[in-house]
Amino acid sequence: MAYRKMPKEVTVGPYTFQIKGDKASMDAAKVKFECLEAIGFTSTHEQCIYIDPDLNEDMRSEVLLHEIMHTICEATGINSSFEEKEEEQFIATVSPTLLDTLRRNEAVLSYLLGDVIE
Numbered sequence: 001m002a003y004r005k006m007p008k009e010v011t012v013g014p015y016t017f018q019i020k021g022d023k024a025s026m027d028a029a030k031v032k033f034e035c036l037e038a039i040g041f042t043s044t045h046e047q048c049i050y051i052d053p054d055l056n057e058d059m060r061s062e063v064l065l066h067e068i069m070h071t072i073c074e075a076t077g078i079n080s081s082f083e084e085k086e087e088e089q090f091i092a093t094v095s096p097t098l099l100d101t102l103r104r105n106e107a108v109l110s111y112l113l114g115d116v117i118e
């Protein structure tokens, strides 16, 4: 199965995050940030998103959206309003549903992206 090429960076507000989806980077991040069970991880200090390369394509793209949502929470400062684990619970609930909704509704996605439809 051919995988879609993961983008190398994402810009969220004034911040550009590198996206690293290779095994060496993910393994190093798991140790450095003590998140051995993580399948995705965002370091705001490094402005870097790590994605486990062993995930299947559906999971990889959802985990990327999940991590982007963490960067949005950080960039907007809304993360300081969440109680412990509330941010994670919110994102874990919304991210898969949002991605599925966008995938199933191409016309809506096209409209949101500003594509011109004749």
Ligand SMILES: [Zn+2]
Residues within 6 Å of the ligand: 066, 070, 088, 091
């Ligand atoms: Zn998370």
